Amino acid sequence: MTTPQILPATPAQQPAACGCDQLLALYERMVLIREFEDGVKFLFLEGTMPGTIHQCQGQEATAVGVCAALRADDFITSTFRGHGHALAKGLSVQELLDELFGATTGCCRGKGGSMHVGNMAKGMVPGIAIVGGGIPVAAGLALAFKMQKSDRVAVSFFGDGAVSEGAFHEGVNMAAIWNLPVIFVCENNLYGASTHVSQVMRDTHIARRVGSSYGVRAEQHDGNDVLAVYEAAQAAVAQCRAGNGPVFLELLTYRLTGHSRRDPCHYQPQEEREAWASQDPIDRFARALRERGVIDDPGLEAIRTRVRQQFDEAVQVARCQPLPSVKELTSDVFA
């Protein structure tokens, strides 16, 4: 069993270069992801929503902290577990929900579904559900940015499981030899599906492995501390924009929900789950905000209520959105 060894006992203290409004915006975005995921889980289990789902409850700080350091015209690649990345990158609750309901108003017109959400206009490549598949793609985006003499950066989100794929090693190596402006964000939640990291790698310190293997700046951070993530991402973005990429960030976190669908997570020891539940990134940030006097309990509750309302309204709309006509089966195959 791996316990959250590197997590600090107290919440993040260093005031990041962040105003109160910005801190609260980070908090609200994390709450939005949590409420979205909990609400979608309910709709799915209720049978309202088709398909399968992979959710990110417990991992909100990685998506929000990283995307807060990006511009709208920077790009991210994501995975089968992409709802949080999408909301963090600025996709709307409505376009995501509509997609999950299979409506033609969804971000991918209902053709993509939960595993492939994305919006090119907002800097998110549709989710790549082949483990590791997005890593070289992000390097390719970054290569284009470099060739175009743009200062945009690409970010690839992926899990600890992806580190075992060839695509990971090939993609990181090419980014390294060509100094590409890409940030590889490994959300290490200790499991790839049901398999614990210790079963698939001898040295489970992924950042150390990557740093020594590929000669890139590689850091391990507390992925449940949104400010720590934000600061690390800001530094990585600055380095990439200055032409000194890539950067590798390993963010330690934990999935507080099933791998997919109705997964009961019997492979996770209960003490481990409880230890990580006590490190819930939203609770931790709320505590930090309260201690700093940024907000009080009623204020936090008001955010929660507002977000919940926003989600509920979007669900009402999504239920009535038009489904594609059968003619659309053959559209979008070619440009």
Place this chain on the structure above:
Amino acid sequence: MCLPESGKHLGIAEALREAIAEEMARDERVFCIGEDIAVPGGWGGAFTVTLGLEKRFPDRMINTPIAELGFFGVACGAAMAGMRPIADVQYGDFLLLAADQIINNIAKMRYMSGGQVTMPLVMRAPVGATGRGSQHAQNLERYFTGVPGLKVVAVSNAYDAKGLLKAAVRDDNPVLIFEHKLLYGSKGARAEPGAVDATSDVPEDDYTVPLHQAAVRRAGSDVTILAWLLMLHYSLQAAEELAAEGISAEVIDVRSLSPLDLETLGASVRKTGRVVIVEEGPKRGSVSAEIAASLLEECGEYLRCPIRRVASADVPVPFTPVLENAYRPDVPRIVETAKTVMQF
């Protein structure tokens, strides 16, 4: 199928599990390799096929990193060195990551070694559109049926699943087994909405099903309907509806996708003179194209009318159920197509 009284009734996932366990018990060289196949508290692979086997065979259920190219290569090496691996991909779509090992090494090693190498390797892959979008849905059969040195079969019921898997394990050549997500009969949290009953009675005694034979599932005289996996079940339903309208359809489970059992298929075509091939997956470049061409060569002169195919549109698998249902051939389309050939 002739079944002894002592038989039991199983789903495909259970039948495969039994087959694997029996073969592992029978032969120490047999082992399983794949992702999430042997995790205590896990799911027994993506569709429960290997559930609990790690308790019985702790040393021969090898749980891999997410590294398809790598562990298919490992399986290849182990097979060459005298083991008999059963490699499992969670979704057929990931065969594409392993394709280099499968096509360049596993399938060719015997030939390019001038017969020195033996490659007793079984590969299992679930296919079919099931509400998961474009990358967990493809019917991969087409990409592998044209690979020399590889045998390809598809299992449409539990009896066959057990018998074909056992035959594959005992065969000295690489065998790729396609399974369908909607036919497994996976239970509990892993159950699939839209699943079709593919259970069958399975005898207690050891048996195998030959890897190179098609199976006539319903005898008829007017039209031959050829299908496999989920489409076989839909074709049988279609045959029922056609019978109500006085059309006698012979439904054949192609089952052995490579090499094709042209003897069985041809015999039926010579009898009916009309052929409908049903395939889940785009029509272009499909297995049904190969079947049609082979039948034209084999017994084209017996055809009274053009061969017709019911297949998917030439598009990736869409997510939204309205479009996925339009993508997947269905019973009404099979019935309608059979009726069009009856006009000749």
